[in-house]
Amino acid sequence: MGKRVTTQVSAEEIAQQYKYIEILRDYNQARISRLGRPVKYNIETFGCQMNENDSERLSGMLSEMGYSESAKRTDSDLIIFNTCCVRENAEQKVYGHLGALKKLKENNHELVIAICGCMMQQPEVVEHIRKVYKHVDIVFGTHNLYKFPELLNTAVENKGTVIDVWDSTGSIAENMPITRKESLKAWVTVMYGCNNFCSYCIVPYVRGRERSRDIEEIRNEVVKLAQEGCREITLLGQNVNSYGKDLEGEYSFAGLLRELDRLDGIERIRFMTSHPKDLSEELIYAVRDCKKVCGHLHLPVQAGSSKILEKMNRKYSKEQYLDLVEKVRKHIPDISLSTDIIVGFPGETEEDFAETLDVVAKARFDMAYTFLYSKRTGTPAAKAPDQIPEEVKKERFDRLLALQNHVSRDINDRLLGKEVEVLVEGLSKSSKTTYTGRTRENKIVNFKGSPQLVGSLVRVKIDTVQTWSLLGKLV
Structure with missing residues (x-):
């Protein structure tokens, strides 16, 4: 099969969204005159850095439309929930918050409530919101974020619920507005989606296949950030190591790092997340050689048992992971490592868990983000018969945390006086x-x-x- 080339949303379509921004700016100016106060928006973000970056894009569109940001829902004219579906408790939290908005809507009929993000890519979730939360005005997903001005305009004009969730897209929208949360540091998304299909993970289903941004677009964004006084960027992707595989030509993530390292103004470059199976020697050398690329690598292991790693569809064994850590440390001795670990994956025995503790002891992570396994409907692991009881998960989790805290403290102790x-x-x-x-x-x-x-x-x-x-x- 030939290489699928990621395309960009056409300039005409982007221009169309700017027309809707203009219409809404005029609409809001009239409202501001009528109300004698600013019209405000409030965005609540659940989930990962990709969601944070998406919320910055929504903020950019809204400020162009004449909205001012508010930290409080109660005095907002527009409320957006940008959702996550990686863990079940994140979803339950969203439903709780949505229910609480009903009263606000009753007191302010002009209030617009929108919900977007990964949760919305699940048809059963959209159906549940349509039936139970009738006060929600706009529902959209991860693939058509750039069309938010059009969706908002439709909702304002028609006063009905607007639902627009796309299954997937092979396109990337460039040149939409963005308002950064911080001036010194910025997220820069380099690619969207994931092709890995780990058996516990919903991300490929809700974020779609891997799509890389054009290297020139990334470069231009970073140059602009440097001109605006930004000192540190974090390059984002579900698996940054796959960058460029869907583009025509010889592109790689290591090449992208070397390209950005040459730019003036930015002092530091970070990136996440790296999949161990795709961490090439070329990338290790780039981290070693590039002056601005920071000596920190986030390398999710997820589990220490090769048997569990196979069930997770991670495509590496415990031994391969530890060899990789050794190789990274050989070339970059002072690097700090962080990781993700899931405790209580279906079928995890006490022996399997002991392997995870062994990896933590041997790899010596500076930090570990640890999670109790959470069932995600639609993933193979959710159907596995050998689910682990909650109390067993929690007891293992506590032991893992105790070991990791000890390792983290030991590593930090060595910095005393330095x-x-x-x-x-x-x-x-x-x-x-x-x-x-x-x-x-x-x-x-x-x-x-x-x-x-x-x-x-x-x-x-x-x-x-x-x-x-x-x-x-x-x-």
Whole structure:
């Protein structure tokens, strides 16, 4: 089969959305005059960094339409829930919040309620919302986010529920507005979708097949961010290691990193997520060689047992994963590693779990994001007969956490008395005089500083170590 080429949404279609933005801007200006106050929007984001980045795009469209952002639902004229469906509790939370909006809608008939994101790509969810939550005005998915201006205009004009969820798309929409949450750091999506079909994961079904953005589009976005004062970018994709496989020509993620490393203005480049089966030597060398690419790798292992990894359809064994970690450390000795681990996958025995603990002890992750296995309807693992009881999962989870905390603390202890480079992000949440930032290895460092340091790279000597953060003094 030939290479499927990812296409871009046509310039005409994008121009059409800008026309709807203009119509809504005029509509909102009239409302602002009538109401004598700004019209406000509130977006609540559930889920991963991709969702955060999608919400930034929705914010960009809304501010172009004349809306102001509000932190509160109660004084908003438009409320959007951008949803996640990776774990069941995220879905239940969304339904709870949706129910609470009914009262707001009764008190304000002009309130528009929209719901989008991964949850909406599941037909049974859309049907449930249509039947039970009749106060929802707009339902759309992950593939047609760029059409939000058109959908909002339809909802405003027709006063009925607008449902527009696409099964999939091979296209990428460029040049839509975006409002970044932060000025110093930015998410840059380099590809959408996933082709891996891990047996527990709903993502390929809701985000579609892998689609890479054009390298020039990514480059232009990063150049613009640098001009706007951004110092650090995180390249996003469900599996960034697959970047370029669907494009015509010889493109790779390692090549993309080398290209972006040459750009002026950006100080640091991070990326996530890497699938172990696709982590090439070429990429390891790129991380080693590129001055701006940070020495931190997020490499989800998910489980330590080769038997469970096969059931998960991860395409590598425990031994292959540990060999890969060894290879990465050989070429980049100071790299920090983080991972994802699922506890209690169907069929996981005590022996299998012991293998996971063994991987944690041997790989020595700086940090692990640990999850109890959660059934996702539509995935093969959800139908597996040998589901693990909740209390067994929880007991294993606690043991895993205890070991990982010990490893994390041990790694951090070795930084005591050392000098580290920190990108100053701003004031710490809990203090008026303590500033916070991260090292290239993604360690959080707190120190006494001053406002003019924000956005600069400083040297900090570590004098106190905690499990999840470090304290130090400016050098």
